[in-house]
Amino acid sequence: MNAPVFIAGVGAISAIGNNSAECLVALENEQPGMGEMVYLESLHSKTLPVAEVKLDNETLAQRLGLSAVISRTAMLSMMAAKEALENAGIPDLTAFRTGFISANTVGGMDRTEQFFAGFLADNKNGRLRDIVHHECGYITELVADSLGIRNYVSTISTACSSSANSIFYAARLIRNNILDVVIAGGTDALTKFTLNGFNTLMILDQEFCRPFDENRKGLNLGEGAGYVVLVSESVAAMLKSAPACKLSGYCNANDAYHQTASSPDGTGSFLAMKGALERSRLAADDIDYINLHGTGTQNNDIAEGTAIRRLFGPQYPKMSSTKSFTGHTLGASGGLEAVFSALAIREQIIYPNLRLQTPMKELPFIPEKGLIKNSGVKHVLSNSFGFGGNCSSLIFSKI
Amino acid sequence: MKLYIRATGNISPQKTFGHPAFLTQPVEHFGNRLNAVEPDYKSFIDVKQIRRMSRIIKMGVAAAMECLQEAGVEIPGAIVTGTAYGCLEDTGIFLTKIVEQHEELLAPTAFIQSTHNTVGAQIALLLHCNGYNNVFVHRGFSFESAMLDAMLLLKEGETDNVLVGGLDEITGISHAILTRFGLYKREPVANFDLFTRSSKGTIAGEGAAFFLLASQSSLNDYAQLDGLTSFYKPADIKETENHILSFLSIQSILPAEIDLVITGRNGNVKDDRVYDSLEQSVFKHIDSVNYKQLCGEYPTSVSFALWLAANILKSGTVPAILGYSGNKGNEIKKILIYHQAQNIHHSLLLISAC
Numbered sequence: 001m002n003a004p005v006f007i008a009g010v011g012a013i014s015a016i017g018n019n020s021a022e023c024l025v026a027l028e029n030e031q032p033g034m035g036e037m038v039y040l041e042s043l044h045s046k047t048l049p050v051a052e053v054k055l056d057n058e059t060l061a062q063r064l065g066l067s068a069v070i071s072r073t074a075m076l077s078m079m080a081a082k083e084a085l086e087n088a089g090i091p092d093l094t095a096f097r098t099g100f101i102s103a104n105t106v107g108g109m110d111r112t113e114q115f116f117a118g119f120l121a122d123n124k125n126g127r128l129r130d131i132v133h134h135e136c137g138y139i140t141e142l143v144a145d146s147l148g149i150r151n152y153v154s155t156i157s158t159a160c161s162s163s164a165n166s167i168f169y170a171a172r173l174i175r176n177n178i179l180d181v182v183i184a185g186g187t188d189a190l191t192k193f194t195l196n197g198f199n200t201l202m203i204l205d206q207e208f209c210r211p212f213d214e215n216r217k218g219l220n221l222g223e224g225a226g227y228v229v230l231v232s233e234s235v236a237a238m239l240k241s242a243p244a245c246k247l248s249g250y251c252n253a254n255d256a257y258h259q260t261a262s263s264p265d266g267t268g269s270f271l272a273m274k275g276a277l278e279r280s281r282l283a284a285d286d287i288d289y290i291n292l293h294g295t296g297t298q299n300n301d302i303a304e305g306t307a308i309r310r311l312f313g314p315q316y317p318k319m320s321s322t323k324s325f326t327g328h329t330l331g332a333s334g335g336l337e338a339v340f341s342a343l344a345i346r347e348q349i350i351y352p353n354l355r356l357q358t359p360m361k362e363l364p365f366i367p368e369k370g371l372i373k374n375s376g377v378k379h380v381l382s383n384s385f386g387f388g389g390n391c392s393s394l395i396f397s398k399i
Numbered sequence: 400m401k402l403y404i405r406a407t408g409n410i411s412p413q414k415t416f417g418h419p420a421f422l423t424q425p426v427e428h429f430g431n432r433l434n435a436v437e438p439d440y441k442s443f444i445d446v447k448q449i450r451r452m453s454r455i456i457k458m459g460v461a462a463a464m465e466c467l468q469e470a471g472v473e474i475p476g477a478i479v480t481g482t483a484y485g486c487l488e489d490t491g492i493f494l495t496k497i498v499e500q501h502e503e504l505l506a507p508t509a510f511i512q513s514t515h516n517t518v519g520a521q522i523a524l525l526l527h528c529n530g531y532n533n534v535f536v537h538r539g540f541s542f543e544s545a546m547l548d549a550m551l552l553l554k555e556g557e558t559d560n561v562l563v564g565g566l567d568e569i570t571g572i573s574h575a576i577l578t579r580f581g582l583y584k585r586e587p588v589a590n591f592d593l594f595t596r597s598s599k600g601t602i603a604g605e606g607a608a609f610f611l612l613a614s615q616s617s618l619n620d621y622a623q624l625d626g627l628t629s630f631y632k633p634a635d636i637k638e639t640e641n642h643i644l645s646f647l648s649i650q651s652i653l654p655a656e657i658d659l660v661i662t663g664r665n666g667n668v669k670d671d672r673v674y675d676s677l678e679q680s681v682f683k684h685i686d687s688v689n690y691k692q693l694c695g696e697y698p699t700s701v702s703f704a705l706w707l708a709a710n711i712l713k714s715g716t717v718p719a720i721l722g723y724s725g726n727k728g729n730e731i732k733k734i735l736i737y738h739q740a741q742n743i744h745h746s747l748l749l750i751s752a753c
Contacts, residue, residue: 042502043501043503044502054606055571068676070622072675105514105515107536112494113494116494116495116498117498117575119572120498120499122610123575123576128576128579128580131576132580133538135483135484135538136485136515136536136537137483137537137538137540137541138538140536140537141743144631145632150631150632151631152629152631153536153537153538153540153631154535154537154544155513155514155535155536156533156534156535156536157485157534157535157536158516158519158533158534159514159516165533167733172551173551176551176554176555186453192502193490193493193494193497193510194498196493196497196502196505196510197493197507197510197511197513199505200505200506200507200510201510201511215676216429250529251529252532252533253420253529253531253532254478254523254528254529254530254531254532255529256523256526256528256529257524258524258528258606259511259512259517259520259521259524267529268529271529276719284703287529289481386516387511387514387516387520388514388516388517388519388520388521388523388532389520389523390516390520390532390534398661
């Protein structure tokens, strides 16, 4: 049950790049992906900046060799999952028990929205092909089928921690000798549904978000997908290039405080980070870098910061929120940030936390403002906390 | 390692809530939509909260609370739910408002309650349960994935009990859309006539069934949970048969040792062909009963089947309404649940009398 689980490959697509290499360049060059809405049509297009993937649906379909446009959520997922699998370079996938565990928060909602206006006017209206992929699980199956994966397919949806939980579950399926290889992570496309939902909660910043800044005003929504390929020790041994890191810790806890707000002392966040440390048998001061959940809302950053102070003080690891580049990609965020964590280890860098001007008064630490090279980073903690109090933390360790 | 089903809580289109006599008063439904028989929620949920909650939240929370009460467990070690559709009512409300109000002056409540983890989170919130909390949303595998997660947590020794549930709701909108996809019978039908004539389509159902799974026997458990597996899009019937035989072989039993198979037949001639075929091969000479005439078709209906199987083993009786023709009665010790949806999602669950 404690066998190591290796990260053999990564794949990502987000507002800062169409693959993991492009994302890495943007992270190193401090180029955020937010801007005025181009692809999503919304009343709020001029007032709310978002972090869109810089490809329209037709181009995505073309790049994927699809004959028609399907849900953007599925296309983003296919782009990143394919990259991850190619990156892993597993010689013969059919020789192994392979699974695809994905995550998303609203399935094919982008297409459902197109269906819905017509349907509301008359329930005989609206094209059924626009709603056929509404279910979260259907998005996963479109991708699993395109990858030819059949041994195990599942989908997790725990709001903003969804894809951290899919990576966590994937690792357990390997440790329990149910699967040998799992592509795990998550995807979400921007939709009117989520944009308006977050807008009703009044937690969207009308400027570019400022995670962990005293004057932060909220989050920017983003979109994308991120996947890692997890493999067992025996599969890892067959790979041409040795994996750079392993998933050494994970924990899932619930804040049990409020449906959408975090408890002031960050109970759930604290328990998730503490549990992940225990699982990895590391001490707090072994962690070199925390990839923060860091949404930029008043509530998240103080709860997460308080939990970090409680667990790590007075010696703090380096920290940053890459949501200052990608926006909050919801069901994709845990997957994307897992990719960024793995890349931080491979490249020995720590990413900057953009637009941080005034550190939070309540906290005794300051996230990194600039890129750090030759960081010597060995252990990265990645946080994903969500609505419903669902908190998960993952730890990636250098090999 | 042995796992046990210690307690259950079930809200369904039958009188199942509050542990009444085991299906002695079957509820007949006319038409192709079987709505759940809902209890008075006041004894389980605060009145102020009831008003804000959609049906699926109330059903889920009440079924979970009943299950924990029966188990005598205040706070479970983990909460895992499976739901394919999630919170459809609130999703529909928020989508409707976006269209009708052109994205202006929207209220947050429906959005907040629309996320798929709402029910699992509400249960955690009401119990102040800080433990592991996960939600699977994979079509006809939603409940099966939740069960596997729960079973692994127990095997890993993370906790000694897990609350696990499967739930889905029908709404006016979802029923209208799924009807357009041709899922349901067009002619008038009573649920208990579901298998008496062969025609296209099935009947819609819904429900919330929760279980307390434990790694220790309480000496008063419903059943022992032996194993679970699922397989996706088998190429042909041969592959399906091979999966079933290999599952039984891993469980170290022969088909003849199964006392009863509970099948996921739904009355749609096309969907039921897989079962017809298996009854001529791997399930030949094994007694079988169906359950969807009781609860209707929905992606997490295997949770109803597990409730049914657990109660058959605990009570030693097969309710008359199931039309059981075998003669084993209280000799039924091993039940296999076999379910498939559209020949895409197949699952097997094996449970035994304690």
